[in-house]
Amino acid sequence: MPRAAVVGTGLVGASVGLALRRQGWHVTGTDRDPARAERAREVGAVDAVGTDPGADLTVVATPVGAVAAEATAALARGPGAVTDVGGVKAPVVAAVGSPRFVGGHPMAGSEQDGVDGASADLFEGATWVLTPTADTDPDAYATVRAAVASLGAEVVALPPERHDEIVAVVSHVPHLTAAALVGLAAEEAGEDPAVLRLAAGGFRDMTRVASGSPTIWPDVCGENRDAIVAALDRLVAALGSVRGVVAAGDRATLLAGLERARAARAGLPARWARPSGLVELRVPVPDRRGVLAEVTTLATDLGVDIADLEIAHAASGDRGVLLLLVDPEAGARLRDGLAERGYRPSVAPLGRP
Amino acid sequence: MPRAAVVGTGLVGASVGLALRRQGWHVTGTDRDPARAERAREVGAVDAVGTDPGADLTVVATPVGAVAAEATAALARGPGAVTDVGGVKAPVVAAVGSPRFVGGHPMAGSEQDGVDGASADLFEGATWVLTPTADTDPDAYATVRAAVASLGAEVVALPPERHDEIVAVVSHVPHLTAAALVGLAAEEAGEDPAVLRLAAGGFRDMTRVASGSPTIWPDVCGENRDAIVAALDRLVAALGSVRGVVAAGDRATLLAGLERARAARAGLPARWARPSGLVELRVPVPDRRGVLAEVTTLATDLGVDIADLEIAHAASGDRGVLLLLVDPEAGARLRDGLAERGYRPSVAPLGRP
Numbered sequence: 001m002p003r004a005a006v007v008g009t010g011l012v013g014a015s016v017g018l019a020l021r022r023q024g025w026h027v028t029g030t031d032r033d034p035a036r037a038e039r040a041r042e043v044g045a046v047d048a049v050g051t052d053p054g055a056d057l058t059v060v061a062t063p064v065g066a067v068a069a070e071a072t073a074a075l076a077r078g079p080g081a082v083t084d085v086g087g088v089k090a091p092v093v094a095a096v097g098s099p100r101f102v103g104g105h106p107m108a109g110s111e112q113d114g115v116d117g118a119s120a121d122l123f124e125g126a127t128w129v130l131t132p133t134a135d136t137d138p139d140a141y142a143t144v145r146a147a148v149a150s151l152g153a154e155v156v157a158l159p160p161e162r163h164d165e166i167v168a169v170v171s172h173v174p175h176l177t178a179a180a181l182v183g184l185a186a187e188e189a190g191e192d193p194a195v196l197r198l199a200a201g202g203f204r205d206m207t208r209v210a211s212g213s214p215t216i217w218p219d220v221c222g223e224n225r226d227a228i229v230a231a232l233d234r235l236v237a238a239l240g241s242v243r244g245v246v247a248a249g250d251r252a253t254l255l256a257g258l259e260r261a262r263a264a265r266a267g268l269p270a271r272w273a274r275p276s277g278l279v280e281l282r283v284p285v286p287d288r289r290g291v292l293a294e295v296t297t298l299a300t301d302l303g304v305d306i307a308d309l310e311i312a313h314a315a316s317g318d319r320g321v322l323l324l325l326v327d328p329e330a331g332a333r334l335r336d337g338l339a340e341r342g343y344r345p346s347v348a349p350l351g352r353p
Numbered sequence: 354m355p356r357a358a359v360v361g362t363g364l365v366g367a368s369v370g371l372a373l374r375r376q377g378w379h380v381t382g383t384d385r386d387p388a389r390a391e392r393a394r395e396v397g398a399v400d401a402v403g404t405d406p407g408a409d410l411t412v413v414a415t416p417v418g419a420v421a422a423e424a425t426a427a428l429a430r431g432p433g434a435v436t437d438v439g440g441v442k443a444p445v446v447a448a449v450g451s452p453r454f455v456g457g458h459p460m461a462g463s464e465q466d467g468v469d470g471a472s473a474d475l476f477e478g479a480t481w482v483l484t485p486t487a488d489t490d491p492d493a494y495a496t497v498r499a500a501v502a503s504l505g506a507e508v509v510a511l512p513p514e515r516h517d518e519i520v521a522v523v524s525h526v527p528h529l530t531a532a533a534l535v536g537l538a539a540e541e542a543g544e545d546p547a548v549l550r551l552a553a554g555g556f557r558d559m560t561r562v563a564s565g566s567p568t569i570w571p572d573v574c575g576e577n578r579d580a581i582v583a584a585l586d587r588l589v590a591a592l593g594s595v596r597g598v599v600a601a602g603d604r605a606t607l608l609a610g611l612e613r614a615r616a617a618r619a620g621l622p623a624r625w626a627r628p629s630g631l632v633e634l635r636v637p638v639p640d641r642r643g644v645l646a647e648v649t650t651l652a653t654d655l656g657v658d659i660a661d662l663e664i665a666h667a668a669s670g671d672r673g674v675l676l677l678l679v680d681p682e683a684g685a686r687l688r689d690g691l692a693e694r695g696y697r698p699s700v701a702p703l704g705r706p
Contacts, residue, residue: 127550169541170552179614180591186617188522197480199523202562206527209555211618214611218604232596238533243585251571258567261532264539265564293653296646
């Protein structure tokens with residue numbers, strides 16, 4: 001029976017424990033808060049509370065600021081491989097500096113924090129970045145990679161610095177930007193919040209990430225400082241260039257830039273691996289009670305399996321469009337059923353396989 | 354019978370026609386494209402194709418670049434009030450320069466362009482900005498205001514310059530910023546689009562507006578140039594200040610700024626006027642087939658009326674949370690039903706009335 005140890009039994013650590021145990025591992029766990037470790041045992045996320053010098057794999061699932069010290073301690077306890085789940089990789093990999101440490105970052109989270117939000121399915125279909133380096137021990141990497149893949153995650157191997165640059169661009173800086181945009185809007189509204197009624201669905205979508213708890217961000221920004229500063233500089237340069245184009249009234253350059261962005265956005269990978277051969281059913285919907293239940297209930301009645309669903313708001317106003325990912329035959333059935341009920345659905349093939 | 358004329362029978366113009374006719378108006382309409390005006394007549398958006406010198410109200414619903422000329426022509430045709438529906442107000446109001454012209458901007462749109470997307474309900478509950486000035490004729494304003502309110506819209510009166518500043522901050526600059534963020538991500542991905550798999554649901558939400566057609570933006574940016582440039586300067590200054598805070602490792606200032614943004618985001622007005630006394634049911638959901646239909650079907654089975662629904666993605670990863678707005682009694686019923694089926698819903702009172 002392979003043996004694993006989890007350090008930190010919050011949402012991700014406890015989910016790792018649940019998922020590894022389901023794969024037949026014996027899992028030991030600790031937490032800075034003994035009550036939380038005990039709770040992890042109660043819910044079945046660990047077999048026992050405590051450390052395990054014989055662990056083949058130790059997963060450090062603490063906040064990012066504590067990873068290096070905990071990983072170093074785990075490496076000193078025994079000969080197994082050690083990985084972590086933190087959102088910043090290069091400083092941690094450098095600080096630990098062991099061939100048996102493989103940095104990791106599962107792109108998975110949950111609305112619900114803590115052990116009670118944990119789920120053995122959390123990593124099913126998720127992207128899980130591993131950051132081996134030239135010094136990484138091949139056996140340690142193989143152990144970590146096999147364990148992660150067995151949890152249903154898709155492994156993407158990247159150099160630690162590259163990981164940090166990418167998350168700065170696609171996560172950290174967008175988050176800081178959303179906060180800045182909300183700040184500007186609040187400043188603009190001043191004493192008259194009614195003017196924010198001019199903020200349509202698009203603004204709500206864009207700034208939703210800023211509505212989360214900010215407590216993790218000082219750690220993240222501290223650990224990934226250099227990549228974030230570099231990405232902020234690039235964003236400011238890009239906005240400066242847009243400013244120049246707008247100020248000059250250069251319509252052609254503006255249109256070309258927005259068209260490039262549109263194409264790039266359309267090329268974003270789907271939220272999860274999409275079975276090929278599906279079509280997108282677009283259903284403009286009014287903002288009225290029950291419309292979503294009506295559409296999804298009809299889908300259920302017609303035996304249509306919805307593989308993905310998004311609600312996109314129009315650029316202006318609050319009307320939306322439901323984007324339903326369905327197989328072509330079911331899509332035609334649902335389209336006809338919706339049309340009979342007064343909707344105006346349209347079917348489009350997906351732009352990508 | 355009050356008489357109206359619509360200039361431009363696209364989505365908004367045709368919707369105005371349908372809605373005014375339902376309120377008992379006689380509506381005449383024209384379009385640069387005669388076939389589109391004829392189509393508007395066929396679908397009942399106008400009683401007749403043509404102009405109407407006796408119109409009490411003319412609504413100019415052309416692209417923003419053509420508004421001033423069309424409004425001026427309408428003012429010359431007869432003694433009635435004239436308004437428009439363009440997204441930029443100050444340059445248009447100044448160019449037209451008539452007491453009988455009242456600038457307008459309904460915050461309403463649809464996924465589906467053109468007369469075939471038109472709906473008499475488009476403005477139900479929408480915010481509709483009117484921009485009277487010190488020179489505005491009170492009778493003209495009263496005519497426009499009463500007509501707009503009769504379509505179910507909520508009127509917000511603002512000076513034209515103030516409107517333009519606000520939409521620059523809550524719409525135009527966020528749109529340009531979303532495009533810039535997508536551009537950076539595409540540049541970062543370079544030849545390896547697989548790295549964009551590190552972009553989680555939050556990035557998709559933030560950049561969704563950039564996936565729309567860019568064709569309206571050269572006009573919008575041209576007409577609202579000064580306000581957009583000023584708002585871009587403010588955003589760049591805000592990002593520069595964040596950069597300084599991150600580079601200095603100033604955790605307290607960073608946390609305070611993000612916390613202010615969180616509070617401001619929570620204070621954004623709801624997508625539409627919310628009946629008071631509702632509660633928010635939060636349901637963490639996995640990304641698996643059918644989960645949305647399951648939740649909404651259960652709501653239907655339990656007789657629960659969903660007043661609003663959002664899907665929010667977790668800051669990291671692809672899990673989501675459904676936010677359902679329901680009345681407290683129904684919310685408790687749905688919460689219990691969901692809990693029986695293995696979900697972990699929680700109920701929270703809305704932060705605002």
